[in-house]
Amino acid sequence: MVLGGLGNIFGPAVGSTLVGVFNPLFQRIQFISPDIIGLLQVIIYSSLLIIMLRIMPQGLLREGISVKKWFKIILFRGNGTTKDLKTKNSSKRDGIERISILNAPQSDVKESKLRVVEPVIEEEGKVILKIEGLVKRFGGITAVNGLDLQLREKNIAALIGPNGAGKTTIFNLITGFLPVDEGRVFLKGADITGWPPNKIAKSGMVRTFQDVRLFYRTSTLENVMVAMRDLPGENLDSLFFQPKRVYEAELKTREKALNILKFVGLLEKADVLTGELGFGEQKLVSVARALATEADILLLDEPCSGVDRSQMEPILNAILELPKLGKTILVVEHNLEVVRQLASHVYFLEQGQLTAEGSMDELMNQERLATAYFGL
Numbered sequence: 343m344v345l346g347g348l349g350n351i352f353g354p355a356v357g358s359t360l361v362g363v364f365n366p367l368f369q370r371i372q373f374i375s376p377d378i379i380g381l382l383q384v385i386i387y388s389s390l391l392i393i394m395l396r397i398m399p400q401g402l403l404r405e406g407i408s409v410k411k412w413f414k415i416i417l418f419r420g421n422g423t424t425k426d427l428k429t430k431n432s433s434k435r436d437g438i439e440r441i442s443i444l445n446a447p448q449s450d451v452k453e454s455k456l457r458v459v460e461p462v463i464e465e466e467g468k469v470i471l472k473i474e475g476l477v478k479r480f481g482g483i484t485a486v487n488g489l490d491l492q493l494r495e496k497n498i499a500a501l502i503g504p505n506g507a508g509k510t511t512i513f514n515l516i517t518g519f520l521p522v523d524e525g526r527v528f529l530k531g532a533d534i535t536g537w538p539p540n541k542i543a544k545s546g547m548v549r550t551f552q553d554v555r556l557f558y559r560t561s562t563l564e565n566v567m568v569a570m571r572d573l574p575g576e577n578l579d580s581l582f583f584q585p586k587r588v589y590e591a592e593l594k595t596r597e598k599a600l601n602i603l604k605f606v607g608l609l610e611k612a613d614v615l616t617g618e619l620g621f622g623e624q625k626l627v628s629v630a631r632a633l634a635t636e637a638d639i640l641l642l643d644e645p646c647s648g649v650d651r652s653q654m655e656p657i658l659n660a661i662l663e664l665p666k667l668g669k670t671i672l673v674v675e676h677n678l679e680v681v682r683q684l685a686s687h688v689y690f691l692e693q694g695q696l697t698a699e700g701s702m703d704e705l706m707n708q709e710r711l712a713t714a715y716f717g718l
């Protein structure tokens with residue numbers, strides 16, 4: 343199971359076949375004494391075990407992969423990498439084309455009208471997140487170049503810009519997924535530069551991912567429950583010595599998770615495995631999970647990318663409701679119609695630098711941006 347993988351019916355078969363093939367080989371070695379061969383066998387299997395757990399913790403056939411896909415990955419190296427997955431998810435998923443206005447022809451821009459829900463227009467509120475002089479370099483590329491940005495409490499802001507402008511890198515930097523080269527990040531006044539993601543999440547800022555990253559073999563409800571903080575069941579002591587406390591806490595967690603699912607409109611899907619949900623619903627689960635952490639700032643990385651137009655409305659409605667729960671939102675999104683509906687303030691990023699900001703309409707009225715980026 344360690345070798346082949348647990349999440350796939352073929353995994354244990356492949357793993358035991360390999361072990362079954364190697365065992366007789368060891369026994370045929372004539373020139374070493376059987377005692378030493380036994381020892382060698384243990385050393386080789388233990389090393390294999392460690393290597394597998396380090397480089398392929400899910401085994402040769404990871405969860406959700408078929409033998410056919412596995413052969414494809416082996417034959418066409420690179421097809422299974424995260425970067426490829428990211429590109430796949432952000433451009434096309436389940437046959438649904440991405441509706442990216444920044445990259446799309448003019449006709450798509452007009453077609454992508456969504457039913458408008460009340461936009462948030464207030465731009466007041468305390469500064470809750472302050473970014474000063476943020477810099478990130480990857481070798482010769484400066485992905486983020488002296489970024490200054492502020493988020494105001496209970497507002498929805500958006501970060502837009504062409505592919506490769508540095509949007510995702512900014513999310514990675516301010517949530518601790520990447521080390522910062524220069525600059526500082528302040529969350530509610532505290533300098534969180536260099537903090538790890540879990541500490542930043544506990545301090546009140548979490549992010550979602552373009553490729554959602556759910557636990558696909560567990561239910562929608564459980565996906566939300568695991569995101570909750572400080573559960574007594576996470577602690578072995580209380581799990582064994584205070585089972586009643588753990589049980590009661592779990593009931594409460596369940597209740598809270600159901601409320602969150604109700605909020606995002608997924609209550610009916612509580613018991614469905616997230617792997618069986620539509621992509622739009624999976625994106626909603628990722629928002630629900632972010633909410634479950636009780637963080638004040640939610641950074642949403644392309645919440646509508648790859649989602650069919652008919653499935654966008656529940657996502658937009660859920661996000662628009664978040665400021666009423668006291669949440670501050672920063673959205674990265676390519677669909678400008680979505681941005682217009684969601685964000686009261688939009689930051690435009692080019693080559694890692696903010697080159698414009700204002701409302702979506704104000705940005706669209708800037709001739710240079712309109713012709714170079716918005717295809718107007």
Ligand code: ATP
Nearest residue numbers: 480483484485503504505506507508509510511512
């Ligand atoms: P997209 O809209 O396509 O998601 P983006 O605006 O989010 O693009 P980033 O993914 O942040 O852009 O990338 C910014 C630049 O940094 C790009 O030139 C990218 O190739 C580079 N980059 C990002 N991550 C890495 C990395 N881990 N190693 C090297 N270069 C990277």
